[in-house]
Amino acid sequence: xxxxxxxxxxxxxxxxxxxxxxxxxxxxxxxxxxxxxxxxxxxxxxxxxxxxxxxxxxxxxxxxxxxxxxxxxxxxxxxxxxxxxxxxxxxxxxxxxxxxxxxxxxxxxxxxxxxxxxxxxxxxxxxxxxxxxxxxxxxxxxxxxxxxxxxxxxxxxxxxxxxxxxxxxxxxxxxxxxxxxxxxxxxxxxxxxxxxxxxxxxxxxxxxxxxxxxxxxxxxxxxxxxxxxxxxxxxxxxxxxxxxxxxxxxxxxxxxxxxxxxxxxxxxxxxxxxxxxxxxxxxxx
Amino acid sequence: xxxxxxxxxxxxxxxxxxxxxxxxxxxxxxxxxxxxxxxxxxxxxxxxxxxxxxxxxxxxxxxxxxxxxxxxxxxxxxxxxxxxxxxxxxxxxxxxxxxxxxxxxxxxxxxxxxxxxxxxxxxxxxxxxxxxxxxxxxxxxxxxxxxxxxxxxxxxxxxxxxxxxxxxxxxxxxxxxxxxxxxxxxxxxxxxxxxxxxxxxxxxxxxxxxxxxxxxxxxxxxxxxxxxxxxxxx
Numbered sequence: 481x482x483x484x485x486x487x488x489x490x491x492x493x494x495x496x497x498x499x500x501x502x503x504x505x506x507x508x509x510x511x512x513x514x515x516x517x518x519x520x521x522x523x524x525x526x527x528x529x530x531x532x533x534x535x536x537x538x539x540x541x542x543x544x545x546x547x548x549x550x551x552x553x554x555x556x557x558x559x560x561x562x563x564x565x566x567x568x569x570x571x572x573x574x575x576x577x578x579x580x581x582x583x584x585x586x587x588x589x590x591x592x593x594x595x596x597x598x599x600x601x602x603x604x605x606x607x608x609x610x611x612x613x614x615x616x617x618x619x620x621x622x623x624x625x626x627x628x629x630x631x632x633x634x635x636x637x638x639x640x641x642x643x644x645x646x647x648x649x650x651x652x653x654x655x656x657x658x659x660x661x662x663x664x665x666x667x668x669x670x671x672x673x674x675x676x677x678x679x680x681x682x683x684x685x686x687x688x689x690x691x692x693x694x695x696x697x698x699x700x701x702x703x704x705x706x707x708x709x710x711x712x713x714x715x716x717x718x719x720x721x722x723x724x725x726x727x728x729x730x731x732x733x734x735x736x737x738x739x740x741x742x743x744x745x746x747x748x749x750x751x752x753x754x755x756x757x758x759x760x761x762x763x764x765x
Numbered sequence: 766x767x768x769x770x771x772x773x774x775x776x777x778x779x780x781x782x783x784x785x786x787x788x789x790x791x792x793x794x795x796x797x798x799x800x801x802x803x804x805x806x807x808x809x810x811x812x813x814x815x816x817x818x819x820x821x822x823x824x825x826x827x828x829x830x831x832x833x834x835x836x837x838x839x840x841x842x843x844x845x846x847x848x849x850x851x852x853x854x855x856x857x858x859x860x861x862x863x864x865x866x867x868x869x870x871x872x873x874x875x876x877x878x879x880x881x882x883x884x885x886x887x888x889x890x891x892x893x894x895x896x897x898x899x900x901x902x903x904x905x906x907x908x909x910x911x912x913x914x915x916x917x918x919x920x921x922x923x924x925x926x927x928x929x930x931x932x933x934x935x936x937x938x939x940x941x942x943x944x945x946x947x948x949x950x951x952x953x954x955x956x957x958x959x960x961x962x963x964x965x966x967x968x969x970x971x972x973x974x975x976x977x978x979x980x981x982x983x984x985x986x987x988x989x990x991x992x993x994x995x996x997x998x999x
Contacts, residue, residue: 644867651853651864658851661813662912663839663868 482615487733493622495729496629500684501702502709502721503636504556504677510716511653511673514564517579519706520699521586522678526552526685527694528594534601534689541604541690545628548686549679556678560671583699590696600693607690621690628687632680633722639676640718649673653716701744705732708751714764723762766791766951767812767843767920772821772831774804774811781807782818783975789920789953794946796954796962796983798996799972805955806848808972809922812953813845814838825920840868842919849928850909854898858889861897861908865915875915882911885941903934910941914950921945922953927961939965959996963987971995 505519526548533539533547559582567578601607609620640646651659652669660666692698709728713720728747736743754761767789774782782804789795797805810816812823814835823831830838844865853861862882866875883890886907892900897908906926913921923942927935935958943965946952956962963969966983971991979991986992 644863647856647860647864648867650856651867654853654855655851657815658847658853659864660815660835661839661845661847661851662864663836663916664864665834665836 483737485615486617487737488730489616489618490622491730491733492726493618493626493729494733495726496626497684497688497725498705498709498728499722499725500629500632500687501681502706502713502725503633503718504679504681505706506710506713506716506718506721507636508673508677509710511649512568512656512670514568514575515579516582516677517576517703518559518583518586518699519677519681520701520703521583521590522552522555522681522699523685523688523702524590524694524696524699525555525586526682527689527692527698528590529682530686530689531599531601531694534603535599538603541601541607541686542624544689545683545686549683552682552685553675553679555682556674556676557671559678560674564674565667565670583703587696587699594696596696598693598695601689604690619691621687625687625690628683632683633718636676636680637718645672705744705747708747710761711751712754712761714761717761717763720761720763766826767953768822768824769808769812770822770824772808772811772818772823774807774816774818776807776816781816781975782811784821785811785972785975785977786821787970787977787980789951792946792949792951793967794942794952794954794965796956796966796969797972798956798959798962798969798992800995802974803972804975805972806924807975809845809924809953809955812838812922813843815845836868839916842916843922844913844916844918844920845922846909846913846924846926848924850905852897852900852905852908852912854896856897857894858897858900858908859893862889862893862912862915865912869916878915878917881917882914885914885944886911902929903931903937906930906934906938907941910945914945918950920951920953922955924955925957926954927956927958935961959992960987963992 501523505516508514508516529548529551530541530544533544534541563578563582567574606621606624610617611620611623640649648664649669651664652666656666709724710721713724731746731750732743735746769785769787771784771786772782773784785804785808799805807816811818814833817832822829825841825843862879866878869875888904889907889911900908927938930938939961954962963983963986969983969986970977971979
């Protein structure tokens, strides 16, 4: 019983982080039908920001959260203006390789700057602390991260479904040409989707850095998990990313308990089943 | 108000418009007629900035807008209601209407215009919470026009609004368009229902393979041999 409760709590907490990572990937795809292979590298950047600020400036990783989100926003917008809008008119393959190239560029840039060494955040109010709640002991940083993920989701959801800007973003994702005739700056909306995507995933990275090691290649694993999450939730669906993130978190933690070496394999089994039996995902169009 | 002077438009190197010229004055209802592929839609898209002419000029209220961005042209008061309505299907009727006012910064004005549109089309008010895609064809056309009215445009351009409507609804649509003209809207209309359109129009232009080949008063055009032969089958 204790173990089950522990696993469920841990799975949901991890799942919320997966959900926040998947959010931006899904949003960018929803607005402009582009799959961002460099998504995990944005996450890696958020992690390094938390690491650097903590190690060299002795800032608590909590303070690095808004800084990472801001940097992620700029990275997303910058990628759009410098690279993405140029490859939009090209064939699908050019778009795929465009973001794939961005992924390689960012990954090996990090390799050059930070070396392949494995690093981790060692100090911070929440680092290494555990909270005990009845049967369950949980890392304080994971509880906190989950709370931040919930807040970030609520903020993005509100922005997209309750504000004029969000209405413009949704219109652009449904029919960009018609949106343009409404006077909506559709290029600006694309850039905004990249900005939000970059900000949320970098925020997730700074949260993750509290309890996960950082290397230049850490993005690969999380990109693949995010793909599985988005496929399960439905491409372009925010609610889908949220629910699917939690499901993926639970699957990973529970299967990891059963056969620890295979915990990631089970995620791809789910991915495979979704693609075969319900290609549009749980909440997709 | 609007002056299109000998514009030429290419789609990927292939000429779509060779030489189109037309004028719309304040308060007028002007109709463009022509066969499929004669360049009517392309002309409207050139005016709204959806395609850029390779030569020629477009003036709106004396200001050149030939290479201006669509968002700026809309802010100047030009609205394009596209062919086949292009409703944002998953969004509600009201969200669709509010998107028509995206360039408006005054919330008060937006509310007023929304009420005005609901008065004009009470059906839309009844269904304001419904998703756009659940409306019938006629209601979707009302929504498309209503969305176009949300900034009280100085120039309203309607692209084949009767397309796909039942004959009864087509008659109703032309009544609506006449009503809008009476309210003082300036309208540039592209239509395949040549007779009905010319009957309510002040003036008309005839397009053929990317050229304006003829123009005149609505009723006069209706009597002209060129229209009788080419469009009315007389």
